[in-house]
Amino acid sequence: MQFGANQKLKFNTQIGSYSIVTEREYYDSQITVTDSEADLLIGFFGRENIHSGNVAADKDKAGKTFRLYPNGEEITLNIVFPKPNKTELRLYLSAKAGFKPVANSVWFMFASDHALWIGSMAEAQWRDENIIMVYDETEGVYQDSLLELDEIKINRLKARDIFSRDRGLALARMQMAKYQCEYNPAHKLFNSRHTQLPYLEAHHLIPMALQKITPQKLDTLDNIFSLCPYCHRAIHHADTSLTRDIITRLVDKRPSILAMMNITVNDVFSFYSVEDIY
Numbered sequence: 001m002q003f004g005a006n007q008k009l010k011f012n013t014q015i016g017s018y019s020i021v022t023e024r025e026y027y028d029s030q031i032t033v034t035d036s037e038a039d040l041l042i043g044f045f046g047r048e049n050i051h052s053g054n055v056a057a058d059k060d061k062a063g064k065t066f067r068l069y070p071n072g073e074e075i076t077l078n079i080v081f082p083k084p085n086k087t088e089l090r091l092y093l094s095a096k097a098g099f100k101p102v103a104n105s106v107w108f109m110f111a112s113d114h115a116l117w118i119g120s121m122a123e124a125q126w127r128d129e130n131i132i133m134v135y136d137e138t139e140g141v142y143q144d145s146l147l148e149l150d151e152i153k154i155n156r157l158k159a160r161d162i163f164s165r166d167r168g169l170a171l172a173r174m175q176m177a178k179y180q181c182e183y184n185p186a187h188k189l190f191n192s193r194h195t196q197l198p199y200l201e202a203h204h205l206i207p208m209a210l211q212k213i214t215p216q217k218l219d220t221l222d223n224i225f226s227l228c229p230y231c232h233r234a235i236h237h238a239d240t241s242l243t244r245d246i247i248t249r250l251v252d253k254r255p256s257i258l259a260m261m262n263i264t265v266n267d268v269f270s271f272y273s274v275e276d277i278y
């Protein structure tokens with residue numbers, strides 16, 4: 001499957017793909033590449049430069065140079081169209097050549113610096129490294145700022161909040177949500193000792209970290225959700241099914257967010273690293 005915005009950011013590339021290594025592919029030491037992976041290989045090396053037939057028939061033409069992630073070491077892997085009609089494209093895995101990912105790991109390729117990079121990592125590590133929902137230290141400063149009664153301390157927020165979120169929008173959203181959790185209005189809330197209002201947190205469904213690569217403004221009323229502390233922690237840290245459930249319900253509330261970004265709910269899953277990898 002194609003790289004999403006988070007992988008593009010992480011690997012600093014415009015194009016890439018990733019999928020799970022199956023048991024079969026591991027034991028056969030070959031992957032029949034399809035869809036976006038085939039497009040990437042053919043696009044990079046050129047259809048006419050890929051050997052058609054057995055590797056042994058033209059070792060020079062079958063062997064292609066890749067850079068191994070993360071070191072950048074140059075390795076040669078064989079790619080061929082096994083059949084003359086060129087409908088199938090095959091990549092050979094080889095421990096000797098330097099690339100033999102284990103079964104059930106994620107393998108990936110991306111173009112960068114005029115080279116085609118290839119690599120693999122355990123699925124858990126892949127998901128961990130590709131998450132862009134960073135629950136960083138500015139998060140606490142931002143949430144705290146929502147409790148302040150005046151604007152005196154906002155400068156502190158502005159100085160530290162690299163994505164400059166407007167506290168006024170978050171407060172407006174909470175008011176529009178009638179000071180309830182937008183995932184489930186029945187969720188029990190305590191009152192803030194500062195504001196005497198129900199304590200809520202503001203969450204940007206499309207992560208602010210994407211602001212670096214998207215022209216659409218992400219700090220908007222539509223993209224800000226009023227969540228109870230339980231749901232807010234859950235959308236960042238819960239297991240796949242609960243995180244997806246919260247995301248799905250929030251997207252259903254304001255589907256205009258997807259239209260604005262021209263993305264699907266699966267793209268949103270991938271921002272949180274809870275997408276299906278196939």
Ligand SMILES: [Zn+2]
Pocket residue numbers: 202203204232236
């Ligand atoms: Zn959040």
Ligand SMILES: [Zn+2]
Pocket residue numbers: 181182183184187227228229230231232
């Ligand atoms: Zn909640």
